Amino acid sequence: MTQKRKIKLGFILHGVGRTWDDWRHPERNVRASTNFPLYRKQAQLAEKGKFDFLFVADSLSINEKSSPHYLNRFEPLTVLSALAAVTDHIGLVGTLSVSYTEPFNVARQFASLDHISHGRAGWNVVTSWLSDTAANFGRKEHPAHSERYRIAAEHLETVQGLWDSWEDDALVGDKASGVFVNPEKLHRLDHAGTHFQVRGPLNIDRSPQGQPVIFQAGASETGRDFAARHAEAVFCGPADLEEARLYYADLKSRAHKLGRKDDLPFILPGAAPIVGLTEEDAEARYQELVALTSIDTGLGFLSRSFNDHDFRKYDLDEPFPEVEHIGNESNQSASQRILKRVRKDNLSIRQIALELATPRGDFVGTPTQVADALQNWFESGGSDGFVLFEPLPGQLDLFVQHVVPILQERGLFRQDYEHETFRENLGLSIPVNRYAVGRKQAG
Amino acid sequence: MTQKRKIKLGFILHGVGRTWDDWRHPERNVRASTNFPLYRKQAQLAEKGKFDFLFVADSLSINEKSSPHYLNRFEPLTVLSALAAVTDHIGLVGTLSVSYTEPFNVARQFASLDHISHGRAGWNVVTSWLSDTAANFGRKEHPAHSERYRIAAEHLETVQGLWDSWEDDALVGDKASGVFVNPEKLHRLDHAGTHFQVRGPLNIDRSPQGQPVIFQAGASETGRDFAARHAEAVFCGPADLEEARLYYADLKSRAHKLGRKDDLPFILPGAAPIVGLTEEDAEARYQELVALTSIDTGLGFLSRSFNDHDFRKYDLDEPFPEVEHIGNESNQSASQRILKRVRKDNLSIRQIALELATPRGDFVGTPTQVADALQNWFESGGSDGFVLFEPLPGQLDLFVQHVVPILQERGLFRQDYEHETFRENLGLSIPVNRYAVGRKQAG
Known part of the structure; x- marks a missing residue:
């Protein structure tokens, strides 16, 4: 008997808000975007709700016209590492751009986060060749669109190669003989590509997940192909269910054509539920949001x-x-x-x-109405789950208290975390190290 | 009445050990270097002992000949961010190289750590142009020695400039008027130098310390000049008190000649105390260490x-x-x-x-003998404090239980943390933002 397909749920930590004017809500802390106690509280609440993961978005430049939630924000790797220390089960997904980072540094930071969190790291791979951003990194020009994704693919493959530097049993630590490491199981990558040349090995041993989970958010043609080929989960922003279905079908088909047999990537649209205890309550809360705009x-x-x-x-x-x-x-x-x-x-x-x-979306209503709408998207080819925003203060709490139990009763969502790692809780297996694969094939 | 000069104490988190063979001690966890619960335990113990800071060293390449504590290690920014979430008062100093990092990314990560920790971040600025390291970052050659420090200085000044992007009161957050930020107090750096071109502003608001504390470890001529000019604290490794005094006098004199009037940088030699309850006990512990080698x-x-x-x-x-x-x-x-x-x-x-x-050093003995030796270095021009290693498991605990109280009784060490931030606990003030200085002078 195969296990029933379950909804994947992520929660995006967005500080002062999701849209330009959310921060004006009377209960919003205007310094929320750099308030760690608030991040901790939300993270622990999402974990209480058995969410699969927390998500921290990113951007690399601002100007006078930037939205409040862009202007001021934590750097993702640092805040996720801090959250790793105060949570136990929830995945920790951070956006990091390939454009102005070295694969060796990226590989290390995510491997380190994966160790700190005992196997809960995920990387949302993005490119960020905007001219405003380039000016923060000493670049005047940026590569053509298709070239960007070739760079991104090579960067990602280099990072994933470095994550395999240490085989599972490379660290021997035999005190009697004095052998700390087995040099035959510690590998140089010797990557010599078009855009990157990286020798390795990485100076941190194999992390609990082996390979942190790869997220992406491809929207353009090349972006979709990149996601279809490389991602294990995709965060997208369809305007409605119709658009979600088209995107879902398109991305799964691309992945299938590229030879993926695992029905990946998971497609996870953003959703901003507004839960009320009655329909009127929900509508009043939505209007409260509109009034801020x-x-x-x-x-x-x-x-x-x-x-x-x-x-x-x-x-x-x-x-x-x-x-x-x-x-x-x-x-x-x-x-x-x-x-x-x-x-x-x-x-x-x-x-x-x-x-x-102030997009209203399909998810304004009573707990049952919101659960129905999520189920409808999930069961009608619109999604494999959702990345939830919190459009109004207190909504995450309402969702965890009232919507999660309904999804659980319907068998659509986990009762509890069943595994140690984020990857396994998503239903994915821990990849076998590429060098161990080689050895097995040779043996 | 001026306050009595106090010893500054740091603790270096070094995982499996300080030297090549420490990891063979029966009580060492051979996976200590990526064991977060152990790091947390040591951090909380050092905080119980009222230490000024934790220190995480770094390196960017390994090979078969590398020492066990180099082979496998946490990345500093991630592990310090995690420790920020489980400590309240102790400073968090991380090594990060200027060689293969972008000033914008470095400025963000430390500013983010400073927010997460409510003002406890410190950056140990290093250069790392070794050929082995270059191979991990796609470089075949590395700049000449003097050039490296010019690059380092420009990198550091760029980072420090970005840290001033937001004046203290730039984030207005006036919900009634809808004004989130005062654009006149949000500044582009517009740095256009020899090695870096960075526009700014930084996308994170001014952190509690304004400027995280700058550490350095200059040993060569150019390294000493760099430390004398830029550092607020210097971590050094003199072999004995005589060498420590020469280094101390030299660095303070260089700083003075460069016009610094604050008697900075603090000079903090590494020390590896072995505390025993009797002289025989201490000697037996030292011999235990020698026997591992x-x-x-x-x-x-x-x-x-x-x-x-x-x-x-x-x-x-x-x-x-x-x-x-x-x-x-x-x-x-x-x-x-x-x-x-x-x-x-x-x-x-x-x-x-x-x-x-297995260097023995001056710090093997009873709690009183160890306190005497530390006091002697501190009072005879050898140091402003120490960065302590833990040469044998359990030594930090012994030091906190038995040596710290003696130093406190003698008035040489704090009874408790007196301020919110690392900088203030060190006796340094929070720097005024450069743009606010300009405004004050003009006013």
């Missing part, structure tokens, strides 16, 4: 999807203007989606702007 | 100080041979010191080899 923020979102078009020149409460011809080329799907939404309910500029800044 | 390890040390001369061709129990002419040029002081020591007691090759591998 300034029209400036909304117009900013709108404008970015229409090639920076200035919508202030219209009466904001009149019907939406004819702007089909100014859709942003690099963001065509966003402008199309907005126009479709506007036409459906004949929205004004103000209405669509505020809605964009 | 293999003659191979000792000959390795000896050979490295004499240009890799092969001492196995002599009878190891005969008097030391005439080898004055083969002193290692890059390590002249070490070979001179060995010859002086050999002549003093007419030692055999075996005797000096084992002694080199």
Whole structure:
């Protein structure tokens, strides 16, 4: 009998908020983004709810126009290491860019986190060749889009190679003979590639997971191929279930064509549930969120999807203007989606702007309604689970208290952690070291 | 009335051991170097002893000949972040090389650690342009010695500049008006130097210390000048009190000539106390350590100080041979010191080899004898404090239980932590942000 497929749940620690104006909520600490006690509290709450993992996003540059949750943030590896010391079971996934880091340093930091946490590290692999970011790293130009992913793939493969430096039994530690390490089981990588040349071995022994779990968030064509080939889980941001299903089917199909037989990667859309004890309570909480949103923020979102078009020149409460011809080329799907939404309910500029800044999504309702919606996405080809945001203070607590037990009753979510490592709790096995594989084949 | 000068105490977390053979002690865990519970236990014990700081050393390459405590180790920033979550007062000093890191990443990780720990971060600035290390970072060559320190200085100054990106009151967080940040108090660094070009601002707000504490370990001429100019504390390894005094006087004089008026940097020699409840007990513990040492390890040390001369061709129990002419040029002081020591007691090759591998130092004895020796170094111009190693399991516990109270009784060491931050506990003030200084002068 095969085990029933379970929903994977992650929680994203985002400090002051998920959107531009969340920080204005009366109960938000405006310094939340660098407040470790708050991070610890949320992490322990998510662990109480048996979540699979915590997720820390990242970015590498700011300017005057940056959103509050971008302006000020913990560096992911440091805060995840600190959280490792105050949690026991939950996975710890951090974003780290391949663009301005050395594979040797990246491999070490994640291997170290994996040791500290007894096997709970995950790496969300991103590239970050934006011109603003380049200026923080002494670069004036950045490589072409397709080239970026070739660099990313080589960086990742180098890191994964370094993680195999030590075979499981390389550290002998025989006090009588004085043999500390078996040199035959300690391997140089000798990677000599196009973008990286790294000798190895890594100066930290094999970590409990062997290979920390690989996350990715591919959206473009090359990004999707990268995710399909390399990721074990993908964090994505579909606007609705229809878009989620298309993305899900596309990514699984790409992975299958690339020869993956494990039905990976897991597809995990972001979700921002607003749980109320009644429908009215939930709606009131959502409206509380909407009320925080300034029209400036909304117009900013709108404008970015229409090639920076200035919508202030219209009466904001009149019907939406004819702007089909100014859709942003690099963001065509966003402008199309907005126009479709506007036409459906004949929205004004103000209405669509505020809605964009405060997306409602499918997950506003009573605990049962939220559980139903999550189950629907999960069972109808929309997702393998979710990465949850906390759109309002207190929502994680409500979710853990009221939604998790429903999912558990339905057999859709774990009753407790069943394994030691993040990888095993996800249902993945610990990979055999590449050099041990070679030895087994030769033997 | 000025406060009495106090001894500064650090504890170095070194996993399996301080020397090549310590790991063979029956009570050592051979996996100590990646055992977080052990690190936590030592950290909490040092904090119970009111130590100023924990210290984590580092290196960036290994080979078959590397010592066990080099082969396998935590990455410093990750393990210090984890320790930040399970301690409350003790400083957290980590080694990080400027050679293969980006100033923006380094500034972020230490600022993040400083936030997580509520003001307890310290950076031990090192350069690491060894050819073995270069091979792990895609470099075939490394810059000339003097050039390395110019790069190090520019890297450090860039990091320190980024730490001032946010003035103390840049994060406004006014919920009513919707103003999150005051753009006039958020600064680009716009550093355009010889080796680094970094725009800024840093994407994390000003940390509790403003500027994490800077450590260094300069030994060469250029290294000493770098330490004298930039460091707030220096970790050094003099062989005896005489050498310590010379180093102390030299470094303080260099700092003074460079215009520093604060009597910094603090000079902190390494020390490896072996405390026994009686003299016999202490001696027996030291002999226990000597007994762990293999003659191979000792000959390795000896050979490295004499240009890799092969001492196995002599009878190891005969008097030391005439080898004055083969002193290692890059390590002249070490070979001179060995010859002086050999002549003093007419030692055999075996005797000096084992002694080199297991240096006895001045700190073997009863709690009172060890306290006396520390006080003597501290009061006779040898040091401002010490970085303690734990040469045998259980020694930190003995030191905290028996030596610390004596130092406290004598008024040489704190009774309790008096401030929030590491910097203030060291007796240093929180630096005023460079942009606020400018504003004050203009006002």
